[in-house]
Structures are given as structure tokens and as C-alpha cells.
Amino acid sequence: MSVSGWIDQQAQLDTLVSAIHGASTIGLDTEFVRVSTFHPRPGLIQVAMDGDAYLIDPLANLDLSGLGGALRGTTTSILHAAQEDYEVLFRLTGSIPSPVFDTQVAYALLNDKISLSLSALVSELLGKELSKEETRSDWTKRPLSDAQCQYAKEDVLVLGPIHEILYSQLEKAGRLHWMDEEMQSIQERNSIILLDGDIETQVHKFGNAWRLSPEGMSRLVHLVQWREDAARRVDRPRKQVLSDQSLFSLAAAGNVGRHHQLVSQHGLTDKQADRFGGQLKVVIDEALEAGTISPPPPPLSKRLKDALKDRQGKVEAIAKDLGIAPEMLVKKRHLVASLDGRQWVPTGWRQELLRDVFCV
Numbered sequence: 039m040s041v042s043g044w045i046d047q048q049a050q051l052d053t054l055v056s057a058i059h060g061a062s063t064i065g066l067d068t069e070f071v072r073v074s075t076f077h078p079r080p081g082l083i084q085v086a087m088d089g090d091a092y093l094i095d096p097l098a099n100l101d102l103s104g105l106g107g108a109l110r111g112t113t114t115s116i117l118h119a120a121q122e123d124y125e126v127l128f129r130l131t132g133s134i135p136s137p138v139f140d141t142q143v144a145y146a147l148l149n150d151k152i153s154l155s156l157s158a159l160v161s162e163l164l165g166k167e168l169s170k171e172e173t174r175s176d177w178t179k180r181p182l183s184d185a186q187c188q189y190a191k192e193d194v195l196v197l198g199p200i201h202e203i204l205y206s207q208l209e210k211a212g213r214l215h216w217m218d219e220e221m222q223s224i225q226e227r228n229s230i231i232l233l234d235g236d237i238e239t240q241v242h243k244f245g246n247a248w249r250l251s252p253e254g255m256s257r258l259v260h261l262v263q264w265r266e267d268a269a270r271r272v273d274r275p276r277k278q279v280l281s282d283q284s285l286f287s288l289a290a291a292g293n294v295g296r297h298h299q300l301v302s303q304h305g306l307t308d309k310q311a312d313r314f315g316g317q318l319k320v321v322i323d324e325a326l327e328a329g330t331i332s333p334p335p336p337p338l339s340k341r342l343k344d345a346l347k348d349r350q351g352k353v354e355a356i357a358k359d360l361g362i363a364p365e366m367l368v369k370k371r372h373l374v375a376s377l378d379g380r381q382w383v384p385t386g387w388r389q390e391l392l393r394d395v396f397c398v
Contacts, residue, residue: 043091044187046098051105054085054092058108061087065197066115066135068126069177069190076269076276080126081177084194091191096130097180106131116197118142118156121228128232136225139217141197143224144204147216150363160196163203168192219386235266240276242371244286248337252330258289260325264317280314281305294319335378342377349373352395360391368392 045051058064065086070078083094083105096102109115109127115135117123119142128134145159146152157168172189182190208214240262241247247258265285269276287304294300300311300318338346350364350373357364367388375382376396384392 043191044093044095046095046100048100051094051100051102054094055104055108057087058085058105058113059111061113063114063116063139063198063201065091065194065201066109066117066123067190067194067197068123069175070122070126071176071178072122074275074278075273077129077273078122078126079178080130082182082190083127083130084190086191086194086198089195089198091195093187093190095180097178102131103133106133109133109135114139116141116201118159118197118200119153120224124228125232128228134225134228134232138221138225139201139205140221140224141200141204143220144201144208144217146366147213147220147362148204148207148211150357150361152363152366156193156196159200163200164196166196168196216387223386235263235270237263237266240266244282246286248334250290250333252332253326254289254292255333256328256331257292257322257325258286259331260321260328261285261289261318264321268314268317280310284310288318288322292322294322335380338374338378345377346373349376349395353392356391356395 045054065084067084068080069082069084070080072078080096083096083102085092085094094100094102094105106127109131110133114137116139117135118140120135120138120140124134141156141159142154145154154162157170160166160168169189169192172183172186175183175186175189177186205214208217237259241259244258247255250258261280262285265276265279269279272279284305288294291303294315295303297308297311297315300306300315301308306314350370353367353373354364357367360367368384372382372384383389383396
């Protein structure tokens with residue numbers, strides 16, 4: 039393949055894309071800056087293939103749609119802790135890579151650490167030390183320094199060797215189907231989040247939502263969706279658009295009121311009240327027309343807290359036997375949801391392992 043390591047010309051990219059189509063696996067990574075924006079600001083896309091690293095410049099006015107297509111073919115993209123990489127690649131290419139092998143997820147299915155860094159993983163599995171000096175570089179400046187480029191190449195070149203080790207370990211442990219299910223679940227969840235926003239997670243953060251009426255819960259969900267859309271549109275962090283406290287206050291009250299009420303009662307700034315007052319009234323009216331939503335159950339009773347501890351103990355024992363973290367088997371919020379009336383139960387590979395815990 040005749041293409042240089044630094045790619046800022048369309049012909050170079052097209053050649054690389056053709057090679058990706060024919061590869062069984064590639065290493066894939068991105069570098070970006072995210073300080074005071076909702077969306078990450080892309081700085082670099084790294085691809086590793088056959089021992090070579092290619093640095094794609096996303097600021098060079100390239101048509102990256104072909105790359106997006108190549109990343110959704112038969113080639114497996116190897117990434118590490120890929121959540122934000124999905125977002126960068128989706129915004130640049132219009133696609134989410136699939137199939138994906140996330141080395142952080144794979145390691146967590148074999149060991150008792152669920153969020154191991156790439157540098158720690160490289161040290162453990164390859165006996166090498168990755169430089170961390172350029173971690174917080176400004177990847178949007180041009181030209182990038184030699185040190186930045188070297189750092190970016192090293193980060194992606196190690197993914198292939200790590201994949202080989204972890205794939206072999208998963209196969210030996212009989213857990214490849216666990217990995218396939220995990221990656222499929224992550225893929226489906228990200229397809230929703232990147233298109234519509236992470237509404238479920240944002241609503242879940244309101245731990246006092248159980249205090250709301252069904253009408254208030256409907257208002258909260260609609261207000262969270264409005265903030266998600268607004269944050270995307272103005273490209274600012276959610277809480278710079280409107281704080282959680284203000285959202286909850288509006289949801290509980292059920293009315294917007296005048297400018298001074300938005301400021302004094304609901305905690306908006308004068309600027310926020312001027313800019314969003316009319317929009318917030320429309321959202322609350324729409325929530326009323328949409329109907330009620332049941333709020334989450336209240337905190338567990340003493341009896342159910344004892345049942346929670348019992349289930350946590352059983353999960354910890356199973357996880358210890360498997361050599362993985364209990365949180366990888368089941369998160370605490372799901373354990374709570376299995377007891378508070380929501381009747382959560384595990385699915386997939388977890389269902390059989392946890393059958394006796396949940397009596398499913």
C-alpha cells in the first residue's frame with residue numbers, strides 16, 4: 039500500500055480505506071479536545087495495520103464517509119475504552135465502527151479490574167511503558183509535534199498485540215461469547231445515544247426523582263430531553279445550558295412563571311431566563327399533553343436493604359470464583375431495580391450465572 043504515515047490528502051485516505059476493507063483487524067484510536075463543549079473537538083484518527091500506523095488529519099477537509107463505511111464492514115476494529123471514540127468517529131464519518139473489540143471490556147471479562155487504562159494494560163500484557171506526556175496535548179493545533187505523532191502511533195500500534203493475547207485468553211476461558219454479547223450491547227446502546235442523546239442515564243442521575251408526581255416525572259423527562267437537544271445545538275456542556283437543580287425545580291413546580299420567578303425560584307441566571315424562558319414553557323406544556331410517567335420507586339425499605347446485601351454477597355462470591363469484578367456481573371442500580379418493584383433480571387450470558395441469585 040503506497041501511502042504515507044500522515045494522511046491529509048483524499049487520495050491517500052482512499053488508498054487506506056481500500057486496505058482497511060481487506061484487513062481482518064485494525065487498531066483504531068482518536069485524539070480530541072473536550073474542555074468547555076458538549077461535542078469533542080476532533081484532532082486525529084489513528085489506524086494501525088500490519089505493523090504500520092497511519093495518522094488521519096480530520097481538520098484537512100477530507101471526505102471521511104468512505105472511512106465510516108470501511109469501519110462498518112467485516113474488519114474488526116480494536117479500540118480501548120472506546121466510548122468517546124465512538125462519538126468522535128460518528129460525528130466525523132456518520133458511522134459507528136462495527137464489529138469492535140474493546141480491549142478494556144475484554145480485560146474486564148477476564149480480571150477483577152473493569153476500567154484498566156491502556157498504559158496499565160500495555161505494562162501488564164506487553165511489558166512496555168507507554169509515554170503519558172502528550173495525554174493532555176492540544177490535538178487541534180497544527181502542525182502536531184513529533185512527540186505528539188509518536189505518542190499517537192504508539193497508542194494504536196499496541197492494540198493488535200493486546201488483542202491477540204486477550205482473544206486467546208477469552209477463547210481458553212470459554213468467554214468469547216461473553217465478549218460478543220458485550221460488544222453487541224454496547225453497539226446498540228451507542229446507536230441510540232449518538233442519535234437521540236443519553237436520556238436514560240441523565241434522568242437516572244436525579245436520585246430524588248421518586249419524590250415527583252407522575253405529572254412531574256413527565257416534565258422531568260421532557261426537560262432532560264430539551265436540555266440534551268439544546269446542549270448539542272449550542273455545543274456547551276449540559277449544566278452550562280441549565281443546571282440539574284433548575285431542571286428538577288421546574289419539573290416539581292410544573293410552571294415557568296415570569297422572568298423573576300425563573301431566577302429567584304428556579305435558580306436560572308438572568309441570561310438563561312431571557313434565552314430559555316419561552317422554550318421551557320413550551321416543553322412543560324408538551325409534557326402535560328404527552329401524559330404521565332411513573333416516577334422511580336422510593337428508596338428500599340430496611341427489609342429490602344437486607345435482601346440487597348444478601349444478593350450483593352452472592353454476586354461477589356460468584357464474581358470471585360470467576361475472577362472478575364462484581365460490577366462486571368451486575369451493577370448495584372440493577373440489583374436495586376430487581377427488588378424495588380421494577381423486576382430487573384439479568385439477560386444473556388449473565389442469566390445462567392446469576393440464576394440462583396435472582397431465581398430466574
